[in-house]
């Protein structure tokens with residue numbers, strides 16, 4: 001890694017910042033309860049234990065995690081060995097510090113950076129996690145976020161996997177409460193997923209990767225793609 005904990009010079013738009021700025025230290029303290037507990041159960045209809053299971057299936061001992069939030073999955077998932085090599089990337093220093101401290105037992109490396117830009121990381125990984133990141137990114141639809149996969153593919157070893165989940169905006173049925181929350185979050189720029197569909201996600205994965213898998217639970221798409 002060239003420059004640990006430095007802000008990238010490349011352009012970061014206001015829209016991009018909105019999806020990251022909300023993660024204050026106080027919000028991160030209630031994130032697990034509010035987002036992973038209440039929202040996943042009652043709004044998105046996707047139990048957090050399924051996402052944790054997905055992490056357990058795909059995480060490797062050489063893992064890059066992007067958009068780390070509170071670090072719940074990294075803290076609770078089972079790595080294949082006791083001393084995994086972990087790099088954390090986020091656009092928000094609160095998320096990075098909170099997660100780095102939470103999983104301090106693994107001695108992770110941190111990088112403050114924007115996933116829309118090529119990341120200045122010199123090592124490559126067997127797994128990359130981008131959980132609940134895509135729906136926070138601005139864009140007219142999920143196709144406009146395709147550059148993220150292109151950038152990250154360069155950091156994957158051959159046979160390596162990129163995986164995660166994302167809340168879709170279209171083509172799935174949101175209950176009335178989820179519709180309201182989606183509307184508010186998209187208006188504030190916290191989410192940018194109004195037009196995100198499974199079909200477009202599939203089109204990106206098909207274009208960039210050797211093989212891929214997608215399945216839907218409630219409003220959430222689970223995806224995994226192999227280089």
Ligand SMILES: C[S@@+](CC[C@H](N)C(=O)[O-])C[C@H]1O[C@@H](n2cnc3c(N)ncnc32)[C@H](O)[C@@H]1O
Nearest residue numbers: 019020067068069090091092095114115131132
């Ligand atoms: C919803 S949280 C996801 C947390 C965690 N991965 C999980 O599944 O619980 C989204 C995280 O992505 C980060 N983020 C948002 N936009 C980003 C960007 N353009 N580049 C890097 N990180 C970003 C936010 O700061 C936040 O920490």
